[in-house]
Structure formats: C-alpha cells, structure tokens
Amino acid sequence: MSPPERSPSWTPSVDPTSLAHSEFLPDLGLSREEMESLQRELAAEATFADEIGFTPDDVAIDEAADLSTGLPSPSPEPTGDLDADAPVVVGIDQAFRPEHDEAVSAAVAIRNGRVIEYADAVTPLSIPYVPGLLAFREGEPMLAALEDLAATPDLLVCDGSGRIHFRQAGIATHVGVIRDLPSVGVAKSLLCGEPDEPVAERPEGWSTPVRADDSVERVGTTTGTGAATDSPRTDPPVIGHAYQSRQYPNSRRVNPLYVSPGHRVSSETTVELVAALCAGYKLPEPTRLADAHADRVKRRLDGGE
C-alpha cells in the first residue's frame, strides 16, 4: 500500500494498512482509543469539499444493468470516441464467509455506464464488527480489492458511511484518504447525526441534510471567524444527506439512503453523484454490481472446494 500522494505530511502513528494482521481490539497493537485517535487524524486529513475533475453528469448512468442473466461482461477497451478520458467510477462491496472468517471484496470499474473491469480479493478477518470501527474490519479487504484492479479510479463508491461517523471518519473516508481518491459513502441505515426533516415516505429524488448531533465530534476548520459578531450558536454542520433514491407509486416503504462525503467531495455533490449513479434501483449501479460480483465470487469459493 502506497502512502497518500497528496498528503506527504500525514504520518499516522500506526500504519493503517497493516491492521488486518492484528487481532481483536484489546491486543491488536491498537487499543480502541488508538483506533479512535487514528480516525481523528484521518478526519483532519480528509477534505470535505469538491476536489474532483469531473461533474455528476460525467458519470451519470441511465441504464440499469440486467442482473437476471448474470453480470454484464467487462469491456476493458475504450469503445471509441468519447470513451477514452471519461471518469472511471469504482464501486466496492463485500460478502462474507462466516465459517472461514473471510471477507470477499469486490471492486467494479465503470466508465460511461459500462463495466470495464471486475476485481476481487479474499482477506482473513481480524476483528469483529464494532459500530464506529467498521473500517478496521473491512478497510483492508477493500484496499485489497482495489490493489487487484488495473483501472485507475476517479471516484470510489463505498458501502457504508463517510463523514456520517462519530469522528467524521467512516470507512469511505479511510479508503479515500489512504488512496487519496475522491470517495463517497453510501449507507442503508443511519449511524449517527440527525436529518433536518423526517425521512419517512418521501418521493424519489428527495433529500435532506443530516447534521451532526452530540455523538459527532467536531473537527476541521471553524466556519466562523471567531469574532464577537459571529452568531452565538450556529447550526450544527452538515455531515451528509438522506437521499430517497427509489420509491414505489403506492406502497411507499422504501427507506432512503444515507450518503456522505468520504474524501475530496462535498456533501451536496455527494448527493448529486449518487443520484447520477442510480438507474432505477435503490442502490447506485456501482454498488449493485460490486455486490453482485462479491456474491458471485463467494459462491465460486463455497462450491469450488
């Protein structure tokens, strides 16, 4: 794993890429407190503002992949004209093999709405799932899948939260900062924070800001000047959005997604990116395809031997 190119100043006390070889929380060489301070370093290193060389339109996907007949075949070679320099979006997801204590990570690279490459990796799991520390369980597997990928990502779409996190350093932030790539987090449920409005029964396309609550540590530069003229109590910072990516005409029961910046993307742009990447299903296409590929690899392993 290479260090962040754009962040030569960042020198974590412990190499986050070696965590997979550690054991359970108490004795993995990292106490829970150390993991949390590492996340504070990551949050400080992260950029929650747009630093991307493309627009949501550039990555828009208008046709959903048909997964009923298997996954679409990858076409690595540029189809022609406008293909060459189109942004590459990489969706990452995982499947698990509880009986083997292994994670199957999948990365799917998409360009112009078409799959150009599938990548995957099987990684032993070292620690259990702990709310707020998901990245220490699944981060290494995700990075392994990215290592297996030949394509160069322009955007990472991660399964889980980014800035919507107790220390504003969810797994999308971990991966984005470590690889210094724009990344967004897409979660199916809310870890922390408070939506501005109730999220139930919202129409497709609806979104509302999610602001930090008392469980979220404040980090980064202060918005105000600190002068006496500043408002005594400013609104809590927006750390992500609830986004209704899908809704049925009548029986409205689909829950919204909770999207948040991982790195080098603003919360507003994150919503626009996810909206552009959705094509009729609740999950954005990169995530859908990564999920399907992870399941495919898992089945091969379970059947293979």
Place this chain on the structure above:
DNA sequence: GCGACAG
C-alpha cells in the same frame, strides 16, 4: 445504569 450504533 440505560441508550445506541455503518456492515
């Protein structure tokens, strides 16, 4: 002591 929590 209870709550509350991505995958």
Place this chain on the structure above:
DNA sequence: ATCTTGTCGC
C-alpha cells in the same frame, strides 16, 4: 453482514 420461502403488490 449472514441464516432463509414464500409472499404482497406494482
């Protein structure tokens, strides 16, 4: 996340 069949509704 995973263990798992059918079933209600567009």
